Amino acid sequence: MKNIILILLLICCNKTFAQTKYEKYQITGLGTILVPDLMELQDGLYRQQETDKLKAKGIEVSGDKIVFQQKGLNLGTKNAFSSYARVTITTTMGRPGEFGKLSQPPNISAQDIQVIKEAMTAKFAANRDGLKLVNWITTAPAVVNGNKCFRISYLRQLKNNPYVVVDMYEFQNNDRKYMVMMSYRRDDARTWEPVYKKMLESLQITNVK
Numbered sequence: 001m002k003n004i005i006l007i008l009l010l011i012c013c014n015k016t017f018a019q020t021k022y023e024k025y026q027i028t029g030l031g032t033i034l035v036p037d038l039m040e041l042q043d044g045l046y047r048q049q050e051t052d053k054l055k056a057k058g059i060e061v062s063g064d065k066i067v068f069q070q071k072g073l074n075l076g077t078k079n080a081f082s083s084y085a086r087v088t089i090t091t092t093m094g095r096p097g098e099f100g101k102l103s104q105p106p107n108i109s110a111q112d113i114q115v116i117k118e119a120m121t122a123k124f125a126a127n128r129d130g131l132k133l134v135n136w137i138t139t140a141p142a143v144v145n146g147n148k149c150f151r152i153s154y155l156r157q158l159k160n161n162p163y164v165v166v167d168m169y170e171f172q173n174n175d176r177k178y179m180v181m182m183s184y185r186r187d188d189a190r191t192w193e194p195v196y197k198k199m200l201e202s203l204q205i206t207n208v209k
Contacts, residue, residue: 020036020037020038020195021036021037022034022035022036022037022198022202023035024202025041027066027089029064029091029207030091030207031203031205031207032202033089033199033202033203033204034198034199035068036195036199037071038070038195039068039069039070039085039087040068040071040072040073040074041067041068042068042073042074043074064090064092064093065089065090065091066088066089066090067086067087067088067089068086068087068088069086069087070083070084070085083185084162084183084184084185085183085192086181086182086183086184087180087181087182087183087196088179088180088181089178089179089180089181090179091176091177091178092176092178093175094175098174098175099172099173099174099177100148100172100174101148101173101174101209102147102148102171102172102173102205102208103146103147105141106141106149106150106170106172108141108150113139116139116152117136117139120133120152120154121133124156129158130158130159131156131157131158132156132157132158133154133155133156134155134156134157134163135154135155136153136154137153137154137155138151138152138153139151139152139153142169144169144171144200144201145201145204145205147171147205148171149171149172150169150170151167151168151169151170152167152168152170153165153166153168154166155186162187163185163187164183164185164186165183165184165185165186166183167181167182167183168180168181168182169181169182169200171205173207173209174209175209176209180200180203182196182199182200184196
């Protein structure tokens with residue numbers, strides 16, 4: 001992919017996952033993030049298939065969207081389908097000054113949060129694919145590596161499939177905003193929670209506007 005450069009840097013994880021190694025990805029227009037060897041950059045035929053599914057549903061697909069997934073999906077490895085994990089990083093461009101600054105708390109009120117929750121609840125209710133909102137976990141301002149952001153976290157389920165935890169972080173950066181969405185099956189929390197924690201803590205936004 002032309003908008004992402006893989007830097008060959010292997011870093012050992014903490015004691016909990018001593019065997020897990022991380023690669024540092026540099027994302028154009030954003031910064032860097034560490035990705036575990038349990039995951040891979042969505043690419044090739046699998047990426048095209050996923051894109052086609054979204055387009056078929058009328059969902060806009062942007063070139064400024066990067067997806068990391070459980071390792072093996074790109075090649076269709078059978079064991080890879082036994083779990084579910086996604087980290088999606090999306091950049092939305094705007095006008096200079098349209099969004100807030102990374103150094104400032106999100107300008108959002110309790111009423112705004114309620115409107116967001118109601119809108120998302122309605123969106124799930126209108127879904128015809130069996131995707132439903134199970135419950136809210138949190139909707140509140142947060143800080144990641146000194147950068148102010150807004151966090152939305154909830155539990156969802158597709159038909160009768162296992163529950164999936166979704167954690168979203170929106171960072172505003174003057175003329176653009178970044179959305180980092182991390183999701184995994186709740187049953188696999190023991191595997192993915194510490195990994196995602198390290199990934200989030202490694203996120204460095206260097207293109208500060």
